[in-house]
Amino acid sequence: MTSAVPSICVLISGNGSNLQAMIDAIAAGKLEASIACVIANRADAYGLTRAKLADIPTHCLDHKAFDNRESYDQALMELIDQHQPDCIALAGFMRILTAEFVNHYAGRMFNIHPSLLPKYKGLHTHRQAIDNGDQEHGVSVHFVTPELDGGPVVIQSRVPVFADDTEEELAARVQEQERHIYPLVLQWFCKGRLVMSENAAIMDERRLPQSGYASE
Numbered sequence: 001m002t003s004a005v006p007s008i009c010v011l012i013s014g015n016g017s018n019l020q021a022m023i024d025a026i027a028a029g030k031l032e033a034s035i036a037c038v039i040a041n042r043a044d045a046y047g048l049t050r051a052k053l054a055d056i057p058t059h060c061l062d063h064k065a066f067d068n069r070e071s072y073d074q075a076l077m078e079l080i081d082q083h084q085p086d087c088i089a090l091a092g093f094m095r096i097l098t099a100e101f102v103n104h105y106a107g108r109m110f111n112i113h114p115s116l117l118p119k120y121k122g123l124h125t126h127r128q129a130i131d132n133g134d135q136e137h138g139v140s141v142h143f144v145t146p147e148l149d150g151g152p153v154v155i156q157s158r159v160p161v162f163a164d165d166t167e168e169e170l171a172a173r174v175q176e177q178e179r180h181i182y183p184l185v186l187q188w189f190c191k192g193r194l195v196m197s198e199n200a201a202i203m204d205e206r207r208l209p210q211s212g213y214a215s216e
Contacts, residue, residue, distance in 0.1 A: 006190040007036040009085035011076075011093035016047020017175060018091040018112060018182050023054045025183035033190045036083040039076070041095060057083075063095065073101040080105075087189055089182070090144065099146040107196040109144040110189070112182050114174050116140060116156055116211070121149035126167045126174070137161050139174050140212065141185045143196045152201040153212035154185050154194065 010019050019038060025031035038051035039059045051058045059079055066072035072095075080088065088109040102109065115125040117140040129137040138158040145151035157177035161170060188194040194203050201208040 006033045006086040007083070008033050008087050008089050008186060008190075009036050009080050009083055010038045010047075010051075010089045010091050012038060012040045012045050012047035012091050013042050013094040014045050014047065014092050016045065016050045016091065018089075018178055019047045020050050021179035022089070022091075022183050022186065023050065023056075025187070031183045031187045031190070033086075033186060036085045037080075039079060041093070047091070069096070069098055070100070073098045077101055077104055087186065088144075089186060091182070096148060097144070102144055102146050105144070107143065108189075110141060110154070110182075110185060111144050111149070111151070112139060112141050112178055113149050114139050114171070114178070115149075116158065117142060117149060117153055118210075126170045129161055130165055130167065130170065134161050137170060137174060139178050139181065141181055142212075143201060145199065152196060152199060152208070153210065154188075154201045154203070154208065155181050155213040156211055157181050 010022065012019055022031060022035060026033060035056045037057040037059060038047060039061055040048050041061060041063045043060045043062060048058045048060065061076055061079060063072045066075065086108065088105050090111040116138045120128045136158050138156055140153050140156045142153045143151040159173045159177060201212065203213060
């Protein structure tokens with residue numbers, strides 16, 4: 001870590017509920033870190049308001065102002081590096097990142113994805129779980145690698161899928177779990193307990209299984 005109190009850069013596109021969970025966990029002493037900055041690719045992302053209310057530096061880097069993904073990611077990388085964070089947390093950041101960007105932060109960038117990876121990578125995960133008649137669904141926190149939603153899983157949390165569930169009801173059940181497990185993973189990383197090595201998540205010097213910590 002670069003400082004006594006590890007710092008996190010949080011990337012968002014929308015409401016920022018997981019950002020709020022991090023802010024609350026820091027205030028409660030459950031996440032021993034600081035949030036160096038919050039960056040959104042949309043000016044109307046409510047997460048920017050959450051950050052400002054918590055006196056966290058904010059930036060809006062609108063992807064529509066760039067000609068291509070590569071130029072946007074280069075500008076985003078330069079902006080992040082000005083803050084020198086110890087890790088990057090993608091929290092509803094609705095952008096597919098270039099391999100160059102991902103590799104620049106290899107081993108210190110995390111994402112939270114609303115499915116039990118490797119199931120249902122990409123979008124509309126709740127709808128897929130319902131349509132396929134799944135009895136359980138959930139959320140995964142994983143290290144980010146160039147493969148979309150394909151990095152090693154650190155932890156998963158499972159929720160039941162009921163026969164009459166709507167997407168919104170299932171999403172709310174999953175989001176409740178998200179708010180618990182993402183700050184926990186960041187705390188593990190900030191305390192030096194969690195690393196990525198040889199494309200695997202290593203917790204307390206033990207390689208985690210494919211489904212992460214929760215499977216043990």
